[in-house]
Amino acid sequence: MVTSLDTTDSVGMPVPAPSVPGGGRRRNRPGTQLIVGAALIALVALVALVSLVWTPYDPVATVASDRLQFPSAAHWFGTDRFGRDVFSAVMVGSQITLIVGFIAVGIAVVIGVPLGILAGMRPGRLGNLVMRGNDILLAFPGLLLAIVFGAVFGAGTVTAMVALGIGSIPAFARVARSGTLQVMKTDYVFAARAANRSEFRIALRHVLPNISGMIVVQCSVNFGIAVLAEAGLSFLGLGTMPPTPSWGRMLQESQQFLGSHDYLAMAPGIAIAVAVLGFNLLGDGLRDRFDPKMRSNR
Amino acid sequence: MARRLLSSLGQFLATLLVATALIFVMLRVMPGDPAVVALGINATPEALAQWRTEYGTDQSLALQYLQWMGGLVRGDFGTSYVTSQDLSPLIADRVQVTLILVGLSMVVALLVAVPLGVLAAVRHRYPSGVVLSGISQVGVAVPNFLVGVLLVAVFAVHLGWFPSGGWVAPSDDPVQFLRRLVLPVIALGSVQAAIITRYVRSAVLEIMREDFLRTARAKGLTKGAALVRHGLRNAGVPVVTIVGVQLAAMLIGSVVIERVFVIPGLGSLLVDSVGNRDLLAVQAIVAVLVLLVIVINLLVDLAYTVLDPRLRKAA
Numbered sequence: 001m002v003t004s005l006d007t008t009d010s011v012g013m014p015v016p017a018p019s020v021p022g023g024g025r026r027r028n029r030p031g032t033q034l035i036v037g038a039a040l041i042a043l044v045a046l047v048a049l050v051s052l053v054w055t056p057y058d059p060v061a062t063v064a065s066d067r068l069q070f071p072s073a074a075h076w077f078g079t080d081r082f083g084r085d086v087f088s089a090v091m092v093g094s095q096i097t098l099i100v101g102f103i104a105v106g107i108a109v110v111i112g113v114p115l116g117i118l119a120g121m122r123p124g125r126l127g128n129l130v131m132r133g134n135d136i137l138l139a140f141p142g143l144l145l146a147i148v149f150g151a152v153f154g155a156g157t158v159t160a161m162v163a164l165g166i167g168s169i170p171a172f173a174r175v176a177r178s179g180t181l182q183v184m185k186t187d188y189v190f191a192a193r194a195a196n197r198s199e200f201r202i203a204l205r206h207v208l209p210n211i212s213g214m215i216v217v218q219c220s221v222n223f224g225i226a227v228l229a230e231a232g233l234s235f236l237g238l239g240t241m242p243p244t245p246s247w248g249r250m251l252q253e254s255q256q257f258l259g260s261h262d263y264l265a266m267a268p269g270i271a272i273a274v275a276v277l278g279f280n281l282l283g284d285g286l287r288d289r290f291d292p293k294m295r296s297n298r
Numbered sequence: 299m300a301r302r303l304l305s306s307l308g309q310f311l312a313t314l315l316v317a318t319a320l321i322f323v324m325l326r327v328m329p330g331d332p333a334v335v336a337l338g339i340n341a342t343p344e345a346l347a348q349w350r351t352e353y354g355t356d357q358s359l360a361l362q363y364l365q366w367m368g369g370l371v372r373g374d375f376g377t378s379y380v381t382s383q384d385l386s387p388l389i390a391d392r393v394q395v396t397l398i399l400v401g402l403s404m405v406v407a408l409l410v411a412v413p414l415g416v417l418a419a420v421r422h423r424y425p426s427g428v429v430l431s432g433i434s435q436v437g438v439a440v441p442n443f444l445v446g447v448l449l450v451a452v453f454a455v456h457l458g459w460f461p462s463g464g465w466v467a468p469s470d471d472p473v474q475f476l477r478r479l480v481l482p483v484i485a486l487g488s489v490q491a492a493i494i495t496r497y498v499r500s501a502v503l504e505i506m507r508e509d510f511l512r513t514a515r516a517k518g519l520t521k522g523a524a525l526v527r528h529g530l531r532n533a534g535v536p537v538v539t540i541v542g543v544q545l546a547a548m549l550i551g552s553v554v555i556e557r558v559f560v561i562p563g564l565g566s567l568l569v570d571s572v573g574n575r576d577l578l579a580v581q582a583i584v585a586v587l588v589l590l591v592i593v594i595n596l597l598v599d600l601a602y603t604v605l606d607p608r609l610r611k612a613a
Contacts, residue, residue, distance in 0.1 A: 135309070136316050139588050139595070141550045148324055151572040151580050228441050232554045235443050236569055255447055255558070258462075259455030269444040277439035 034285025037220075040278030044271075048094040057085035059092045060243040070263065077267040080253065089245035090267050096246050097227050097275055100161050104142075104226040105219050107165025108172045113215060115169070116176025117203050121184060131177065134170045142167025143229050147238055155238040164229050168222045175218045179211030213290030217283050224279035231272045247272050302603060310596045317588050318370065322363050325581045331355075335575050336379045353379060366581070375582035380574050385582050389564070393586060395465060396556070396563035400548045402479060403487035408541070410491040415498025416530075420521070422503060431499060437492025442551050446485035446558035453481060463559035482559040486552060490544050497540040501533040508532070534605045542598030546591045 062082035071078040077086035115134070119127035140148075146163035153159050183189060183206060192202050233239030234248030242249065247268040254264035333349045334341065341349075350356040354365065369376055375385035414430055421427030454462035460481050466474040505511060506529065514524035553565030560566075564583055571579035 132309075132312075136313050136320070139313060139317050139591050140320075141546060141591065143550045143553065144584065144587055147553070147568060147572060148321070148580065148584055151575070151577075152324060155572075224439070231441055232443060232551075235554055236557055238569070238572065251444060251447060252557075255450070258447065258451040262451050265444075265447050265451060269447065272444060273436075273440050276441070277436060280435070280439055 031285045031288050033281045034289065037278050037281030037283070037285050040274055041282055044094050044275050044278060045098065047091050048098050051088075051091035051095060055085075055088035055091050057088045059084060059088040059245050070261070078261070078263045080250075080264060081257070086250070086264065086267050089250060090247070090271050093245045093247045093250065093268065093271065094275070096157060096240050096244060097230065097272075100157065100164065100230040100240075101223040101226045101279075103161040104164035104168060104230075105222050107162065108168035108222060109215065109219065111166075112169040112172025113176045113208075113211075116173035117180045117207055117211075119173065120177040120180025121199060121203060121207070123181065127177070130173070134173050137166070138170045140167060142225070143232055146229065146233050147236075150233075150238040155233075155241070157240045157244070160230055160233050160239045164226045167229075168225070171222060172215065172218055175214050176211055179214050180207050183207045183210045213286075217287045217290060220279050220283035220286055224276045224283065227272065227275050227279065303600070306596060306599045310592060313592050314589065317592065318367060318585055319363065321581055321584050321588065322366060323359075325577055325584075326359060326362075332379045332577050335577070353377075370585060376578050378576055378579050380576040380579070385579055388567070389582055389586060392562060392564040392567045392583075395561060396549070396552055396565060398468075399479070399482060399486065399555070399561065399563060400545065400552050403483045403490065403548060403552075404541070404545060406483055406487040407490035407494055407544075410487070411494035412498055412537075414491070415495040416502050416525070418495065418499040419502035419506065420525070422499070430495070434492040434495040434499070437489060438496065440489060440492075441554075442485050442489045443554045443558050445488055446482065446555055449481045449485055450558070463561065465561050478559075482555055482561060485558070486548060486555050489551075490548060493544060494537070494540060498533065498537055501536045502529065505529040505533045531605065535602060538601045538605060539598060542594050542601075545594050549587060549590055549594075 056076070062084055063079070066079045067081055069079040077090060079085055080089070115130050119130040119134075121127075142164045145167045146160050149159045149163040150156075186206075189202060189206055192206055197205075230239055230246070231248035231251070234246040235252045237249070237252070239248055240246035250268035251265055251272070254261070254268070257264050331346075332353070332355055333346045336353075337345055337349055347356075354362060357365075366376065373386060375389055377383065378385055414434070418427045418430040418434070422431070450462045453459045461474075461478050462481075464478055466478055468475040502525070506525070508529075510528055510532075511524055514528045515521065519527065550565075552563060553568060555561070556563040556565040557569065564586065568580065568583045568587075570576075571583065
């Protein structure tokens with residue numbers, strides 16, 4: 001992460017005069033951001049996978065005699081007010097985090113990308129209509145949408161995933177549209193059109209592969225956003241419901257023990273930060289790889 | 299310029315109209331008859347019918363929407379089905395609290411982020427710039443409520459320097475008002491500062507490569523003077539965008555921060571209303587929040603025109 005912070009040098013661009021700030025060295029190896037980000041995500045994913053088959057303790061088993069124990073060899077991250085093992089709960093919490101992220105980003109990609117491509121290929125009336133709709137959706141931030149959905153359909157993990165997914169559609173539609181607009185100007189699309197290929201085929205064969213890099217970057221960014229939002233919702237009591245362990249709710253529950261049992265806040269807090277940092281770094285790193293013109297650190 | 303202004307305004311009104319309709323429809327999907335929610339399942343059919351007439355829920359949805367919209371235009375949010383409270387003064391009161399919190403946090407965030415971002419860009423080849431950039435990268439990943447919880451642990455519980463939460467109106471006791479705001483403002487502002495620092499940094503880095511800056515330096519201006527005289531105004535456009543986006547994000551983010559610090563703002567009212575299944579209150583608060591988001595977007599749109607003369611001509 002640290003060495004790649006001078007990311008303003010762009011891969012593959014002519015090396016600018018040395019006096020120009022930000023210019024200079026080309027980078028051919030994967031950026032440190034990419035490596036660190038991928039490593040953090042791999043860690044979270046690994047923990048989630050392991051927690052499917054093994055946790056040190058049953059994360060939801062309450063043991064009255066073990067209430068509020070400080071971190072020790074037996075309980076690495078201590079125990080909570082019901083005597084539940086915090087380390088086990090953090091492990092299992094990674095599952096919810098990843099699932100919510102996957103489904104939310106999945107919904108946004110499946111709906112947002114086709115809409116964006118459509119708007120890009122038909123920039124006239126139809127494209128405008130799609131983008132206006134997008135602007136309206138933009139007025140409903142994901143977290144707000146999730147709270148409203150919680151009020152309407154009842155709060156829970158599924159509600160949160162769907163709401164956060166819908167809230168992320170505009171980001172994907174915008175990226176897909178601007179990418180499509182560029183691809184549509186290329187010679188090979190002219191050639192495909194001249195060869196009388198159908199619009200659908202052009203979208204599938206030429207547009208989608210060319211914008212996939214940008215989409216992947218957006219996925220990583222929005223994954224981080226979804227993880228943050230899910231934690232926030234669970235913190236509010238409008239996300240994942242007990243007893244399923246969730247980092248946001250663990251953090252909320254830790255609040256009343258601040259001062260005496262700070263470790264209860266640290267464990268889920270660090271977990272959230274690691275996951276979000278991982279996806280942010282991955283997104284920045286991928287952006288450097290896929291799109292030299294769109295520099296990282298944005 | 300005038301045309302651009304009008305089209306921005308038109309878009310604003312259209313978005314507002316569709317958005318409020320969406321909110322209305324979404325919340326009317328809510329399972330359960332509001333009359334039953336208000337009166338309980340043991341209420342007699344006559345009582346339910348009377349309630350429906352009183353609150354107008356027996357009318358057609360379109361009519362109910364028009365009445366609600368008519369009320370909104372006049373600043374009348376109606377009467378809560380659940381608490382029978384007049385919502386307008388309640389919401390007006392809560393909006394103030396949230397706006398103070400968000401406004402102050404944004405001011406603090408900008409005061410920190412703009413100098414740090416410029417510094418990180420100017421010194422991007424030096425350790426200080428790299429460290430700044432690294433800190434801001436980590437800061438972006440930390441949720442504001444985590445910062446809030448940690449601040450409470452350190453400065454309220456352990457050190458006892460500030461109260462852990464609550465709200466005192468500035469007119470009641472200005473000192474207590476400020477003391478209670480310190481931690482929430484840092485919690486909400488610090489994460490924003492990290493995000494804005496990153497944008498300022500990359501905006502300034504980009505500007506530093508522009509020809510006009512090289513020209514300014516060739517004229518004999520120092521790096522700093524060239525940046526201040528020619529660079530910052532040009533870096534302003536992307537920064538204004540992100541400030542707008544982040545203001546909207548903070549408005550929503552304050553929902554969680556208000557929970558951490560027990561601040562009676564719009565966000566805590568929203569969460570309480572969701573818990574009470576107070577349909578009309580949720581509808582009104584979401585409408586207010588969405589209105590604020592749309593207004594922010596409009597202001598950002600207008601700010602472009604002021605900041606970048608090139609965009610004025612383009613319109």
